[in-house]
Amino acid sequence: MQVLRTQLRQAAATEVPVLLEGETGTGKDLAARHIHATSERRDGPYVPVNLAALPVELVAGELFGHEKGAFTGKFEQAQGGTIFLDEIGMIDEKVQVSLLRLVEQRQLHRLGGNRPISTDARPVVASNQRLADLVREGRFRSDLYYRLDVFRIALPPLRERAGDVPLLVDEFIGRYNKAFSRHVLGISPACMGMLESYEWPGNVRELKNVVQRAVLLCPGDVILPEHLPTRFRTGVAVPQRVTFEVGTPLDEVEREMVRRALVATGNNRTQAAELLGISRRALYNKLRKHGIT
Numbered sequence: 019m020q021v022l023r024t025q026l027r028q029a030a031a032t033e034v035p036v037l038l039e040g041e042t043g044t045g046k047d048l049a050a051r052h053i054h055a056t057s058e059r060r061d062g063p064y065v066p067v068n069l070a071a072l073p074v075e076l077v078a079g080e081l082f083g084h085e086k087g088a089f090t091g092k093f094e095q096a097q098g099g100t101i102f103l104d105e106i107g108m109i110d111e112k113v114q115v116s117l118l119r120l121v122e123q124r125q126l127h128r129l130g131g132n133r134p135i136s137t138d139a140r141p142v143v144a145s146n147q148r149l150a151d152l153v154r155e156g157r158f159r160s161d162l163y164y165r166l167d168v169f170r171i172a173l174p175p176l177r178e179r180a181g182d183v184p185l186l187v188d189e190f191i192g193r194y195n196k197a198f199s200r201h202v203l204g205i206s207p208a209c210m211g212m213l214e215s216y217e218w219p220g221n222v223r224e225l226k227n228v229v230q231r232a233v234l235l236c237p238g239d240v241i242l243p244e245h246l247p248t249r250f251r252t253g254v255a256v257p258q259r260v261t262f263e264v265g266t267p268l269d270e271v272e273r274e275m276v277r278r279a280l281v282a283t284g285n286n287r288t289q290a291a292e293l294l295g296i297s298r299r300a301l302y303n304k305l306r307k308h309g310i311t
Contacts, residue, residue, distance in 0.1 A: 036050075041173075046146075053142055054100040069108045082128055086130050105144065188204075204239075209246060215282050
């Protein structure tokens with residue numbers, strides 16, 4: 019998450035198009051809003067457009083407007099600010115051509131009009147499919163792809179970054195304390211263990227909804243397991259995947275695997291040692307080595 023924040027900060031400091039790629043629910047909309055809010059355009063409008071929710075025949079008019087009736091499109095509404103085009107891979111060939119011309123010339127033509135209209139909206143686009151794959155399949159123009167793929171940010175699924183769960187939980191608790199005038203201070207270790215052991219098929223969006231529900235249900239200042247949905251309290255072990263980049267130091271890999279084993283076993287040292295395939299004494303040595311309490 020810290021790496022992602024650095025990338026978002028770097029993107030916000032530029033004026034180039036940004037391409038966000040990641041599975042549904044990984045927080046692409048949150049990332050786009052963060053880029054806008056921390057950029058020089060923060061005082062301008064932020065206009066999100068979910069292209070997947072629009073009928074194909076209405077996309078061009080929605081984006082570029084209509085000359086008849088002087089209907090203003092989303093790009094004109096976003097003048098001086100940021101336009102977020104979610105699910106960019108869904109637009110058809112004709113709209114792709116118009117969008118390419120707009121990105122290259124910073125001008126648009128309303129439907130039914132010949133007068134060029136200057137646009138100063140910065141595009142941030144997102145896709146839950148790899149656009150490079152769509153280009154190879156002939157479903158997305160390569161020239162438009164290269165125009166949009168200037169600053170690409172990949173948002174990995176939450177199941178591949180379980181270490182981010184505590185950071186996100188703290189952020190969402192703060193957000194919903196403010197929204198609902200609650201005073202939740204944190205989450206119990208047992209509850210956090212359940213969240214970190216979960217696969218999160220709905221990604222960040224699912225975690226956000228779970229924390230929102232827990233803040234509303236929590237009568238005290240600490241979220242407990244009973245404040246989580248039933249699926250977290252079934253007692254059924256949920257397999258975890260751990261992904262490391264090539265080049266990650268072995269000490270860091272070992273520390274994370276030990277930490278994950280403790281989370282998966284509810285901090286039971288004997289079971290954690292069995293899970294790791296080492297003796298209990300060896301586990302204690304590794305706990306001391308890595309400063310894990």
